[in-house]
Amino acid sequence: MAExxxxxxxxxxxxxxxxxxxxxLGLSVIPAYIVAGVLLGPAQPLARFGVPxxxxxxxxxxxxxxxxxxxxxxxxxxLEFSVDQLLRDRRKITTVGLIDFAVNFGxxxxxxxxxxxxxxxxxxxxxxxxxxxxAIVTKSLIETGWIANDESxxxxxxxxxxxxxxxxxxxxxxxVANGGSLREAGVSVGVAFLFLGGLTVAAWYGSGWFExxxxxxxxxxxxxxxxxxxxxxxxxxxxxxVSEAVAAFFLGTGLSQTxxxxxxxxxxxxARDLFAAVFFFAIGxxxxxxxxxxxxGLLAVAVVATTLGKLVSGTLxxxxxxxxxxxxxxxxxxxxxxxxxxxVIVALATGVGTGRLGSVLPAxxxxxxxxxxxxxxxLVGRADSITDAVAAVRG
Amino acid sequence: xxxxxxxVPGVGKKFEVEIGGGERLVLLLHHDGKREVFYKPDxxxxxxxxxxxxGQLAREVGAILQGAYFQPxxxxxxxxxxxxxxxxxxxxxEGSPLVDQTLAEAGVRKQTGxxxxxxxxxxxxxxxxxxxxxxxxxxxxxxxxxxxxxxxxESLVTPDDx
Numbered sequence: 051m052a053e054x055x056x057x058x059x060x061x062x063x064x065x066x067x068x069x070x071x072x073x074x075l076g077l078s079v080i081p082a083y084i085v086a087g088v089l090l091g092p093a094q095p096l097a098r099f100g101v102p103x104x105x106x107x108x109x110x111x112x113x114x115x116x117x118x119x120x121x122x123x124x125x126x127x128x129l130e131f132s133v134d135q136l137l138r139d140r141r142k143i144t145t146v147g148l149i150d151f152a153v154n155f156g157x158x159x160x161x162x163x164x165x166x167x168x169x170x171x172x173x174x175x176x177x178x179x180x181x182x183x184x185a186i187v188t189k190s191l192i193e194t195g196w197i198a199n200d201e202s203x204x205x206x207x208x209x210x211x212x213x214x215x216x217x218x219x220x221x222x223x224x225x226v227a228n229g230g231s232l233r234e235a236g237v238s239v240g241v242a243f244l245f246l247g248g249l250t251v252a253a254w255y256g257s258g259w260f261e262x263x264x265x266x267x268x269x270x271x272x273x274x275x276x277x278x279x280x281x282x283x284x285x286x287x288x289x290x291x292v293s294e295a296v297a298a299f300f301l302g303t304g305l306s307q308t309x310x311x312x313x314x315x316x317x318x319x320x321a322r323d324l325f326a327a328v329f330f331f332a333i334g335x336x337x338x339x340x341x342x343x344x345x346x347g348l349l350a351v352a353v354v355a356t357t358l359g360k361l362v363s364g365t366l367x368x369x370x371x372x373x374x375x376x377x378x379x380x381x382x383x384x385x386x387x388x389x390x391x392x393x394v395i396v397a398l399a400t401g402v403g404t405g406r407l408g409s410v411l412p413a414x415x416x417x418x419x420x421x422x423x424x425x426x427x428x429l430v431g432r433a434d435s436i437t438d439a440v441a442a443v444r445g
Numbered sequence: 446x447x448x449x450x451x452x453v454p455g456v457g458k459k460f461e462v463e464i465g466g467g468e469r470l471v472l473l474l475h476h477d478g479k480r481e482v483f484y485k486p487d488x489x490x491x492x493x494x495x496x497x498x499x500g501q502l503a504r505e506v507g508a509i510l511q512g513a514y515f516q517p518x519x520x521x522x523x524x525x526x527x528x529x530x531x532x533x534x535x536x537x538x539e540g541s542p543l544v545d546q547t548l549a550e551a552g553v554r555k556q557t558g559x560x561x562x563x564x565x566x567x568x569x570x571x572x573x574x575x576x577x578x579x580x581x582x583x584x585x586x587x588x589x590x591x592x593x594x595x596x597x598x599e600s601l602v603t604p605d606d607x
Contacts (some may be wrong), residue, residue, distance in 0.1 A: 132452035188455050197459065198471035198483035198492030206453060213454075315476040374489075 051265055054111055061106045062091055065327045076393050078186045080389045081423045083327050084416055087334020096122065108335045112328060117294070119329025120394050121284040122322040124295040127184065127213055127312060128302020136210055146367035147211025148206050150385070153363035155180040157355050165348055170227070170299055171406045174399045177219055178357045178415055183389025184209050186423055190430045191384060204367040205384045220398065221246055224293035227402040242292045246300055249283070253304020261361045264310045264402050272310075295394055333416060336400065341413035347419045357425060360385045374439045383433050387426025389440040392419050478503075529591045532562070533598075539582040541603035551578035557597035559590025 064086045072082035089096060090106045097103070106112065136143060158179040162172030187209060191197040196205075225242040228237045253260075263279075266272050280298055287297035305314065342349075361382035368378025396415035399407040429436065449461040453473070459473045471483040471492055478500025483492035498506060539545060543551050554560050564571040564578065565585040571578060580586070588598050 126455070130452075130454040132454065135452050162546060184455060188453065192456065192473070192481070195483060195492050195494050197453065197456075197473060198461075198485065198494075200488075202451075202453075202459075206451070209454065319476075 057106050058111055060104050061331060065331050077427055078423050080330055081328035081420045084334040087331040088337055088339055091335040093338055106126035112332050115325055116329040116332035119325035120397060122325050123390055125280050125298040125302040126322055129306050130250060130305060131213055131303050142370060143211050145370050146208050149366050150208050150279050150363045154359045157359040161352055175413060177397045178392045179352055181212050181216055181391040182385045183387045186387035186389050187384055194430060200373055201380045204371045204381045208367060217296050220293045221296040224398055238291050241290055243291045245290055249297060249300045253300055257307040258304055262310045269317055276314055276318050284373040289339045337412055337416045341409060342417050345410055345414045352418060353421050357386055379437050380433055383429045386429050388419055388422040530589050532589050533595050535586045535602050537580055537582060537584045541602050543580045543602055544582045546580055548574060548578050557594050559588045559594035559598045561586050562589050563587040570599055
């Protein structure tokens with residue numbers, strides 16, 4: 051027990067230090083947590099330079115907390131998912147969402163096939179490079195003040211569409227990845243849709259029940275009920291071979307119809323932040339960075355192509371919302387960062403573990419998210435000079 | 446006035462308020478209670494962040510803007526031009542022992558130290574009433590005195606059985 055406790059202490063302390071450094075540098079915390087994980091991981095990258103760091107094993111405790119990180123990231127995504135907004139703006143949101151998906155998922159698929167990956171590996175890769183980071187994107191929207199400008203419309207609209215798409219994508223992929231033969235895959239897709247369908251119906255029509263279940267004046271009892279129910283549903287889903295993340299997402303959307311949203315945001319998001327931080331750290335821990343050299347070519351191609359992809363799809367999306375050239379380009383710049391959801395996808399891939407999914411893809415994902423989260427922040431920070439430069443080129 | 450409301454996932458809600466002449470205020474309400482206020486001079490310009498408030502401050506500022514806000518001033522800090530004395534208004538109810546007495550008979554100043562500087566009777570005001578003035582039920586006595594003197598007057602005016 052002493053060993054485990056000490057190890058967890060080292061892990062969380064390292065995460066805290068990494069977060070402080072990221073804050074000082076004005077960068078997103080996500081890449082910082084990953085780097086902390088890589089540095090303290092079993093591969094001991096700094097040991098050969100004579101820097102002795104304590105080693106944190108990728109053990110069961112870290113894995114469990116990381117799993118809770120995935121569950122609560124998706125739970126909050128569902129909780130914050132605005133069905134009203136989707137319905138109000140459905141034509142525009144669907145249009146920009148489809149543009150975003152076609153361009154960026156398409157680029158990912160093309161890269162996978164060009165590098166000779168199998169179909170399943172390519173679908174994982176395409177999803178990973180497609181999805182923007184809600185956390186990093188919204189944070190930079192607020193920091194730049196773009197949140198108050200018209201470009202926030204298509205950016206938030208795209209994120210809403212990506213949220214649903216990632217839920218469907220994860221549900222399908224988790225089911226397909228579990229089954230071996232086509233028939234097994236079909237059965238597990240069926241189970242997934244039955245479970246998630248049941249959950250959705252329960253979430254939508256049972257909001258009165260949720261309302262009563264969570265009505266308590268005690269904050270302590272409230273947190274216990276939310277965390278208890280979410281973990282229970284996620285665990286049941288996983289036991290049935292259904293994506294636990296998607297189950298949590300649907301539970302979150304069910305709760306978003308109740309009056310408890312603000313209280314959950316207030317009381318449970320600290321738990322989400324802690325678990326999610328361990329998740330990013332664990333991704334770093336589980337990554338064999340020596341594999342990064344092998345994927346350098348792929349990484350370079352993907353970074354350039356998918357950055358341009360978001361710029362193109364974002365600019366088109368801005369046009370759909372009737373924005374001028376400068377603001378449309380900002381939509382593209384704003385959506386460049388990739389982060390937590392790419393890592394959720396790769397966590398699923400690691401679980402499958404066959405072929406490139408177990409080794410190459412995780413190493414690629416870590417490199418990719420590190421680069422894209424930083425590149426994204428830099429692009430947003432220099433948006434004005436970039437838009438001026440583009441305007442100058444166009445004359 | 447038109448208000449546009451938008452959900453900002455993971456952050457909270459955004460409200461855009463048209464304030465005339467194409468100008469807009471953009472209010473961002475975070476789930477943690479923080480409020481950010483942006484100003485847009487016209488629809489073409491970038492928004493400018495005016496200020497950020499925490500939840501408590503935002504509610505107070507909001508109430509001031511609404512005109513509903515009143516912060517009772519600490520009396521200790523107020524400079525009263527009358528020195529220690531304050532002016533109070535006292536209702537004379539029907540059962541008050543002072544009803545039908547003249548001011549001379551009531552002897553308010555002798556007993557309490559406070560002076561009756563006016564009597565309000567319906568819409569009339571009797572300023573600086575003389576000793577022969579009779580107190581009636583329903584009168585309002587305007588008295589000048591220190592806090593202690595005022596409370597003495599109050600107990601004098603209040604019906605005994607009350």
